[in-house]
Amino acid sequence: MLHPTFGHPESEERLQVLLQAFPDARLGTPAPREALERVHAHEYLKVLEDLAEPGWFGSPDTIASETSWEACLLAAGCAIEAAETGAFALVRPPGHHATPSGAMGFCLVNNVAVAARHMQAAHGVERIAIVDFDVHHGNGTQDVFDGDDSVLYASLHQVGIYPGTGARGEGGATTVNVPLRPGCGDAEWVRSFEQHVEPAVSRFRPELVLVSAGFDAHEDEDIYLVDMHVTDDGFRELAQRCSVLAPRVAAVLEGGYNLETLPRLVEAALEGFD
Numbered sequence: 001m002l003h004p005t006f007g008h009p010e011s012e013e014r015l016q017v018l019l020q021a022f023p024d025a026r027l028g029t030p031a032p033r034e035a036l037e038r039v040h041a042h043e044y045l046k047v048l049e050d051l052a053e054p055g056w057f058g059s060p061d062t063i064a065s066e067t068s069w070e071a072c073l074l075a076a077g078c079a080i081e082a083a084e085t086g087a088f089a090l091v092r093p094p095g096h097h098a099t100p101s102g103a104m105g106f107c108l109v110n111n112v113a114v115a116a117r118h119m120q121a122a123h124g125v126e127r128i129a130i131v132d133f134d135v136h137h138g139n140g141t142q143d144v145f146d147g148d149d150s151v152l153y154a155s156l157h158q159v160g161i162y163p164g165t166g167a168r169g170e171g172g173a174t175t176v177n178v179p180l181r182p183g184c185g186d187a188e189w190v191r192s193f194e195q196h197v198e199p200a201v202s203r204f205r206p207e208l209v210l211v212s213a214g215f216d217a218h219e220d221e222d223i224y225l226v227d228m229h230v231t232d233d234g235f236r237e238l239a240q241r242c243s244v245l246a247p248r249v250a251a252v253l254e255g256g257y258n259l260e261t262l263p264r265l266v267e268a269a270l271e272g273f274d
């Protein structure tokens with residue numbers, strides 16, 4: 001809530017509608033700075049921390065202000081707590097486009113990457129799979145872990161939209177990109193997950209699966225250029241399929257900008273994860 005974006009689709013209202021829909025949600029605690037330093041360059045974090053006034057930040061689609069640093073610590077702290085307890089972190093700003101050295105695509109700090117590195121460093125978890133079903137490719141998460149055999153990154157995303165990365169075969173042996181044509185509905189979405197993501201994650205045998213849960217592949221999403229037809233049932237089904245991929249599964253909110261549907265879609269995913 002501490003990250004105002006002044007009419008941008010990645011708005012404070014996203015969390016407000018979720019907190020209304022889930023009044024029992026527990027408030028998180030901020031991550032320690034060193035948790036962010038495991039993923040992001042010290043110099044970049046310093047610039048974010050020292051911001052004195054609101055403005056475009058890092059890229060021409062991303063806004064930050066003097067309170068964004070506090071919001072980022074809190075979002076990353078919630079992601080860490082979710083990973084530790086097997087919960088769903090309802091956070092903003094989202095994270096999966098944030099690279100080690102910078103902000104982009106509404107993302108400032110890569111929450112899911114911070115949570116994964118924390119689980120390795122503080123809890124000795126050796127093998128983690130990150131499953132990203134946001135409609136956009138998580139280029140930042142891929143950048144963080146590409147070439148690191150201890151973390152598998154698997155993403156389903158619409159081809160030809162922001163950020164333009166995520167071609168099939170891109171990345172190393174522990175990167176699985178599944179680009180999908182525009183217009184996919186539940187059947188194709190779930191089938192692609194079943195054919196490409198499930199076998200790769202199963203072979204990897206992760207101790208923990210972290211889900212980058214974005215809801216912008218929904219049929220009623222209206223964010224720029226997105227054209228997918230996934231329904232509530234599709235999200236429920238994918239969450240259910242994620243829930244059996246490892247002994248522990250946690251989720252972190254990424255995109256999803258329709259304020260009418262977002263609470264309902266999170267609810268559907270929670271039913272699937274259960």
Ligand SMILES: [Zn+2]
Pocket residue numbers: 134135136214216254255256
């Ligand atoms: Zn997205």
